[in-house]
Amino acid sequence: MQPVDRSRNGSPELPPSAGKVASSTALVDYGQFVLMAAGAPTPESSKRALDILNSCETANKLNASLERARGGNKIHSEKLAALLGDAQQLQRSCQSITADMYAYRAQFAQAALLGAMPGAAVAYGTVVDFKPPAEMRIHLLNGLRAESAAGSYGAIVSLALHGAELGVSNVEMQAVRDVIERLDSSAQNEMLKSILDVRRPLELSQQENDQAKRLADRLEAALRARSDARKARSAG
Structure with a gap:
Protein backbone atom coordinates (compact mmCIF):
# COMPACT_ATOMS: atom_id res chain seq x y z
CA MET A 1 0.00 0.00 0.00
CA PRO A 118 16.41 11.38 -2.08
CA GLY A 119 13.21 9.35 -2.34
CA ALA A 120 14.98 6.41 -3.97
CA ALA A 121 14.35 3.93 -1.15
CA VAL A 122 10.56 4.21 -1.33
CA ALA A 123 10.75 4.20 -5.14
CA TYR A 124 12.91 1.06 -5.20
CA GLY A 125 10.73 -0.66 -2.61
CA THR A 126 7.66 0.06 -4.70
CA VAL A 127 9.28 -1.33 -7.86
CA VAL A 128 10.26 -4.62 -6.15
CA ASP A 129 7.08 -4.77 -4.04
CA PHE A 130 9.30 -4.47 -0.94
CA LYS A 131 10.67 -7.95 -1.63
CA PRO A 132 14.23 -7.15 -2.72
CA PRO A 133 16.93 -9.69 -3.56
CA ALA A 134 18.90 -10.67 -0.47
CA GLU A 135 21.89 -8.55 -1.44
CA MET A 136 19.70 -5.43 -1.73
CA ARG A 137 17.73 -5.84 1.51
CA ILE A 138 20.17 -3.93 3.71
CA HIS A 139 20.41 -1.13 1.15
CA LEU A 140 16.63 -0.79 1.05
CA LEU A 141 16.36 -0.89 4.83
CA ASN A 142 19.08 1.68 5.38
CA GLY A 143 17.56 3.89 2.69
CA LEU A 144 14.13 3.77 4.33
CA ARG A 145 15.70 4.56 7.69
CA ALA A 146 17.51 7.57 6.26
CA GLU A 147 14.42 8.86 4.44
CA SER A 148 12.30 8.39 7.58
CA ALA A 149 14.83 10.37 9.61
CA ALA A 150 14.56 13.11 6.97
CA GLY A 151 10.79 13.29 7.49
CA SER A 152 9.50 11.21 4.58
CA TYR A 153 5.90 10.15 5.18
CA GLY A 154 6.21 7.46 2.51
CA ALA A 155 9.32 5.98 4.13
CA ILE A 156 7.73 5.90 7.58
CA VAL A 157 4.65 4.18 6.20
CA SER A 158 6.81 1.76 4.23
CA LEU A 159 8.75 0.78 7.36
CA ALA A 160 5.53 0.29 9.27
CA LEU A 161 4.03 -1.92 6.58
CA HIS A 162 7.11 -3.84 5.44
CA GLY A 163 9.76 -3.35 8.11
CA ALA A 164 9.27 -6.69 9.81
CA GLU A 165 10.07 -8.57 6.59
CA LEU A 166 13.12 -6.36 6.01
CA GLY A 167 14.58 -6.98 9.45
CA VAL A 168 13.54 -3.90 11.39
CA SER A 169 13.93 -4.26 15.16
CA ASN A 170 10.89 -4.28 17.45
CA VAL A 171 12.00 -0.92 18.86
CA GLU A 172 12.00 0.64 15.38
CA MET A 173 8.67 -0.99 14.53
CA GLN A 174 7.07 0.39 17.68
CA ALA A 175 8.48 3.83 16.90
CA VAL A 176 7.05 4.04 13.40
CA ARG A 177 3.73 2.63 14.64
CA ASP A 178 3.67 5.35 17.31
CA VAL A 179 4.30 8.04 14.69
CA ILE A 180 1.42 6.78 12.57
CA GLU A 181 -0.86 6.68 15.61
CA ARG A 182 -0.12 10.37 16.16
CA LEU A 183 -1.02 11.36 12.58
CA ASP A 184 -4.16 13.34 11.82
CA SER A 185 -7.45 11.56 11.25
CA SER A 186 -7.57 11.67 7.45
CA ALA A 187 -9.24 8.68 5.80
CA GLN A 188 -5.90 7.33 4.57
CA ASN A 189 -4.23 7.67 7.98
CA GLU A 190 -7.16 6.06 9.77
CA MET A 191 -7.01 3.13 7.36
CA LEU A 192 -3.30 2.76 8.08
CA LYS A 193 -3.91 2.79 11.80
CA SER A 194 -6.53 0.08 11.41
CA ILE A 195 -4.33 -2.11 9.19
CA LEU A 196 -1.40 -1.85 11.59
CA ASP A 197 -3.55 -2.09 14.73
CA VAL A 198 -1.34 0.66 16.14
CA ARG A 199 -3.18 0.81 19.45
CA ARG A 200 -1.96 -2.69 20.26
CA PRO A 201 1.64 -2.14 21.41
CA LEU A 202 4.41 -4.61 20.74
CA GLU A 203 5.83 -6.54 23.69
CA LEU A 204 8.86 -4.51 24.74
CA SER A 205 10.75 -3.93 27.94
CA GLN A 206 10.48 -0.54 29.65
CA GLN A 207 13.92 0.38 28.34
CA GLU A 208 12.91 -0.59 24.81
CA ASN A 209 9.66 1.38 25.11
CA ASP A 210 11.65 4.44 26.16
CA GLN A 211 13.95 3.99 23.17
CA ALA A 212 10.95 3.63 20.85
CA LYS A 213 9.35 6.78 22.22
CA ARG A 214 12.53 8.83 21.73
CA LEU A 215 12.86 7.57 18.16
CA ALA A 216 9.17 8.25 17.48
CA ASP A 217 9.58 11.80 18.81
CA ARG A 218 12.51 12.42 16.43
CA LEU A 219 10.66 10.96 13.44
CA GLU A 220 7.52 12.96 14.19
CA ALA A 221 9.53 16.18 14.52
CA ALA A 222 11.24 15.52 11.18
CA LEU A 223 7.89 14.71 9.55
CA ARG A 224 6.32 17.93 10.80
CA ALA A 225 9.37 20.02 9.84
CA ARG A 226 9.26 18.64 6.31
CA SER A 227 5.52 19.27 6.06
CA ASP A 228 5.92 22.84 7.35
CA ALA A 229 8.73 23.51 4.85
CA ARG A 230 6.58 22.20 1.99
CA LYS A 231 3.68 24.44 3.07
CA ALA A 232 6.00 27.44 3.29
CA ARG A 233 7.28 26.83 -0.23
CA SER A 234 3.73 26.51 -1.53
CA ALA A 235 2.68 29.73 0.20
CA GLY A 236 5.70 31.56 -1.19
Whole structure:
Protein backbone atom coordinates (compact mmCIF):
# COMPACT_ATOMS: atom_id res chain seq x y z
CA MET A 1 0.00 0.00 0.00
CA GLN A 2 1.42 3.41 -0.96
CA PRO A 3 0.42 6.90 0.17
CA VAL A 4 -1.78 8.79 -2.28
CA ASP A 5 -1.69 12.58 -2.57
CA ARG A 6 -5.10 14.17 -2.65
CA SER A 7 -6.37 17.71 -2.59
CA ARG A 8 -8.53 19.04 0.23
CA ASN A 9 -11.73 18.29 -1.62
CA GLY A 10 -10.72 14.70 -2.31
CA SER A 11 -9.79 15.08 -5.96
CA PRO A 12 -6.69 13.39 -7.38
CA GLU A 13 -3.51 15.39 -7.87
CA LEU A 14 -0.28 14.90 -9.76
CA PRO A 15 2.48 13.57 -7.49
CA PRO A 16 5.36 15.95 -6.62
CA SER A 17 7.74 14.20 -9.02
CA ALA A 18 5.27 14.70 -11.85
CA GLY A 19 5.20 18.43 -11.21
CA LYS A 20 8.99 18.65 -11.29
CA VAL A 21 9.16 16.70 -14.53
CA ALA A 22 6.29 18.59 -16.14
CA SER A 23 7.80 21.98 -15.34
CA SER A 24 11.27 21.09 -16.59
CA THR A 25 12.48 22.89 -19.70
CA ALA A 26 15.83 21.09 -19.77
CA LEU A 27 14.29 17.93 -21.20
CA VAL A 28 13.27 18.06 -24.83
CA ASP A 29 12.56 14.37 -25.35
CA TYR A 30 11.70 12.16 -22.38
CA GLY A 31 12.12 8.94 -24.32
CA GLN A 32 15.60 9.95 -25.43
CA PHE A 33 16.56 10.83 -21.86
CA VAL A 34 15.34 7.44 -20.58
CA LEU A 35 17.39 5.61 -23.23
CA MET A 36 20.47 7.71 -22.47
CA ALA A 37 20.08 7.00 -18.74
CA ALA A 38 19.76 3.29 -19.44
CA GLY A 39 22.91 3.30 -21.55
CA ALA A 40 25.09 5.33 -19.18
CA PRO A 41 23.36 5.35 -15.79
CA THR A 42 24.32 7.58 -12.88
CA PRO A 43 22.35 7.86 -9.61
CA GLU A 44 21.06 11.27 -10.68
CA SER A 45 20.04 10.32 -14.21
CA SER A 46 18.53 7.05 -12.97
CA LYS A 47 16.34 8.83 -10.42
CA ARG A 48 15.29 11.41 -13.00
CA ALA A 49 14.46 8.71 -15.55
CA LEU A 50 12.51 6.77 -12.93
CA ASP A 51 10.55 9.91 -12.04
CA ILE A 52 9.79 10.45 -15.73
CA LEU A 53 8.49 6.91 -16.20
CA ASN A 54 6.39 7.02 -13.03
CA SER A 55 5.01 10.45 -13.88
CA CYS A 56 4.14 9.47 -17.43
CA GLU A 57 2.29 6.42 -16.16
CA THR A 58 0.46 8.61 -13.65
CA ALA A 59 -0.46 11.19 -16.29
CA ASN A 60 -1.98 8.56 -18.53
CA LYS A 61 -4.14 7.23 -15.71
CA LEU A 62 -4.96 10.63 -14.29
CA ASN A 63 -6.32 12.11 -17.50
CA ALA A 64 -9.10 9.55 -17.59
CA SER A 65 -10.10 10.10 -13.95
CA LEU A 66 -10.04 13.89 -14.35
CA GLU A 67 -12.25 13.68 -17.43
CA ARG A 68 -14.72 11.60 -15.43
CA ALA A 69 -14.59 14.11 -12.57
CA ARG A 70 -15.25 16.98 -14.98
CA GLY A 71 -18.22 15.11 -16.40
CA GLY A 72 -19.65 14.63 -12.93
CA ASN A 73 -18.84 18.20 -11.81
CA LYS A 74 -17.00 16.79 -8.79
CA ILE A 75 -14.18 19.35 -8.86
CA HIS A 76 -14.24 23.14 -8.96
CA SER A 77 -13.84 24.15 -12.59
CA GLU A 78 -10.69 26.25 -12.07
CA LYS A 79 -9.05 23.49 -10.03
CA LEU A 80 -9.98 20.91 -12.65
CA ALA A 81 -8.71 23.07 -15.48
CA ALA A 82 -5.33 23.44 -13.76
CA LEU A 83 -5.06 19.73 -13.03
CA LEU A 84 -6.07 18.79 -16.55
CA GLY A 85 -3.63 21.27 -18.02
CA ASP A 86 -0.73 19.84 -16.01
CA ALA A 87 -1.65 16.24 -16.78
CA GLN A 88 -2.17 16.88 -20.48
CA GLN A 89 1.08 18.84 -20.81
CA LEU A 90 2.94 15.98 -19.18
CA GLN A 91 1.15 13.42 -21.31
CA ARG A 92 2.22 15.24 -24.47
CA SER A 93 5.81 15.24 -23.26
CA CYS A 94 5.50 11.52 -22.63
CA GLN A 95 4.58 10.62 -26.21
CA SER A 96 8.09 9.31 -26.88
CA ILE A 97 7.90 6.92 -23.91
CA THR A 98 7.23 3.41 -25.23
CA ALA A 99 5.84 0.48 -23.28
CA ASP A 100 9.13 -1.42 -23.26
CA MET A 101 10.92 1.47 -21.55
CA TYR A 102 9.07 0.73 -18.32
CA ALA A 103 11.18 -2.42 -18.02
CA TYR A 104 14.09 -0.13 -17.03
CA ARG A 105 12.38 0.90 -13.80
CA ALA A 106 14.06 -1.75 -11.63
CA GLN A 107 17.49 -0.84 -13.02
CA PHE A 108 16.91 2.87 -12.46
CA ALA A 109 15.48 2.39 -8.97
CA GLN A 110 18.42 0.24 -7.85
CA ALA A 111 21.00 2.68 -9.20
CA ALA A 112 19.24 5.59 -7.50
CA LEU A 113 19.02 3.69 -4.20
CA LEU A 114 22.69 2.70 -4.24
CA GLY A 115 23.53 6.32 -5.00
CA ALA A 116 21.48 7.48 -1.98
CA MET A 117 19.25 9.73 -4.05
CA PRO A 118 16.41 11.38 -2.08
CA GLY A 119 13.21 9.35 -2.34
CA ALA A 120 14.98 6.41 -3.97
CA ALA A 121 14.35 3.93 -1.15
CA VAL A 122 10.56 4.21 -1.33
CA ALA A 123 10.75 4.20 -5.14
CA TYR A 124 12.91 1.06 -5.20
CA GLY A 125 10.73 -0.66 -2.61
CA THR A 126 7.66 0.06 -4.70
CA VAL A 127 9.28 -1.33 -7.86
CA VAL A 128 10.26 -4.62 -6.15
CA ASP A 129 7.08 -4.77 -4.04
CA PHE A 130 9.30 -4.47 -0.94
CA LYS A 131 10.67 -7.95 -1.63
CA PRO A 132 14.23 -7.15 -2.72
CA PRO A 133 16.93 -9.69 -3.56
CA ALA A 134 18.90 -10.67 -0.47
CA GLU A 135 21.89 -8.55 -1.44
CA MET A 136 19.70 -5.43 -1.73
CA ARG A 137 17.73 -5.84 1.51
CA ILE A 138 20.17 -3.93 3.71
CA HIS A 139 20.41 -1.13 1.15
CA LEU A 140 16.63 -0.79 1.05
CA LEU A 141 16.36 -0.89 4.83
CA ASN A 142 19.08 1.68 5.38
CA GLY A 143 17.56 3.89 2.69
CA LEU A 144 14.13 3.77 4.33
CA ARG A 145 15.70 4.56 7.69
CA ALA A 146 17.51 7.57 6.26
CA GLU A 147 14.42 8.86 4.44
CA SER A 148 12.30 8.39 7.58
CA ALA A 149 14.83 10.37 9.61
CA ALA A 150 14.56 13.11 6.97
CA GLY A 151 10.79 13.29 7.49
CA SER A 152 9.50 11.21 4.58
CA TYR A 153 5.90 10.15 5.18
CA GLY A 154 6.21 7.46 2.51
CA ALA A 155 9.32 5.98 4.13
CA ILE A 156 7.73 5.90 7.58
CA VAL A 157 4.65 4.18 6.20
CA SER A 158 6.81 1.76 4.23
CA LEU A 159 8.75 0.78 7.36
CA ALA A 160 5.53 0.29 9.27
CA LEU A 161 4.03 -1.92 6.58
CA HIS A 162 7.11 -3.84 5.44
CA GLY A 163 9.76 -3.35 8.11
CA ALA A 164 9.27 -6.69 9.81
CA GLU A 165 10.07 -8.57 6.59
CA LEU A 166 13.12 -6.36 6.01
CA GLY A 167 14.58 -6.98 9.45
CA VAL A 168 13.54 -3.90 11.39
CA SER A 169 13.93 -4.26 15.16
CA ASN A 170 10.89 -4.28 17.45
CA VAL A 171 12.00 -0.92 18.86
CA GLU A 172 12.00 0.64 15.38
CA MET A 173 8.67 -0.99 14.53
CA GLN A 174 7.07 0.39 17.68
CA ALA A 175 8.48 3.83 16.90
CA VAL A 176 7.05 4.04 13.40
CA ARG A 177 3.73 2.63 14.64
CA ASP A 178 3.67 5.35 17.31
CA VAL A 179 4.30 8.04 14.69
CA ILE A 180 1.42 6.78 12.57
CA GLU A 181 -0.86 6.68 15.61
CA ARG A 182 -0.12 10.37 16.16
CA LEU A 183 -1.02 11.36 12.58
CA ASP A 184 -4.16 13.34 11.82
CA SER A 185 -7.45 11.56 11.25
CA SER A 186 -7.57 11.67 7.45
CA ALA A 187 -9.24 8.68 5.80
CA GLN A 188 -5.90 7.33 4.57
CA ASN A 189 -4.23 7.67 7.98
CA GLU A 190 -7.16 6.06 9.77
CA MET A 191 -7.01 3.13 7.36
CA LEU A 192 -3.30 2.76 8.08
CA LYS A 193 -3.91 2.79 11.80
CA SER A 194 -6.53 0.08 11.41
CA ILE A 195 -4.33 -2.11 9.19
CA LEU A 196 -1.40 -1.85 11.59
CA ASP A 197 -3.55 -2.09 14.73
CA VAL A 198 -1.34 0.66 16.14
CA ARG A 199 -3.18 0.81 19.45
CA ARG A 200 -1.96 -2.69 20.26
CA PRO A 201 1.64 -2.14 21.41
CA LEU A 202 4.41 -4.61 20.74
CA GLU A 203 5.83 -6.54 23.69
CA LEU A 204 8.86 -4.51 24.74
CA SER A 205 10.75 -3.93 27.94
CA GLN A 206 10.48 -0.54 29.65
CA GLN A 207 13.92 0.38 28.34
CA GLU A 208 12.91 -0.59 24.81
CA ASN A 209 9.66 1.38 25.11
CA ASP A 210 11.65 4.44 26.16
CA GLN A 211 13.95 3.99 23.17
CA ALA A 212 10.95 3.63 20.85
CA LYS A 213 9.35 6.78 22.22
CA ARG A 214 12.53 8.83 21.73
CA LEU A 215 12.86 7.57 18.16
CA ALA A 216 9.17 8.25 17.48
CA ASP A 217 9.58 11.80 18.81
CA ARG A 218 12.51 12.42 16.43
CA LEU A 219 10.66 10.96 13.44
CA GLU A 220 7.52 12.96 14.19
CA ALA A 221 9.53 16.18 14.52
CA ALA A 222 11.24 15.52 11.18
CA LEU A 223 7.89 14.71 9.55
CA ARG A 224 6.32 17.93 10.80
CA ALA A 225 9.37 20.02 9.84
CA ARG A 226 9.26 18.64 6.31
CA SER A 227 5.52 19.27 6.06
CA ASP A 228 5.92 22.84 7.35
CA ALA A 229 8.73 23.51 4.85
CA ARG A 230 6.58 22.20 1.99
CA LYS A 231 3.68 24.44 3.07
CA ALA A 232 6.00 27.44 3.29
CA ARG A 233 7.28 26.83 -0.23
CA SER A 234 3.73 26.51 -1.53
CA ALA A 235 2.68 29.73 0.20
CA GLY A 236 5.70 31.56 -1.19
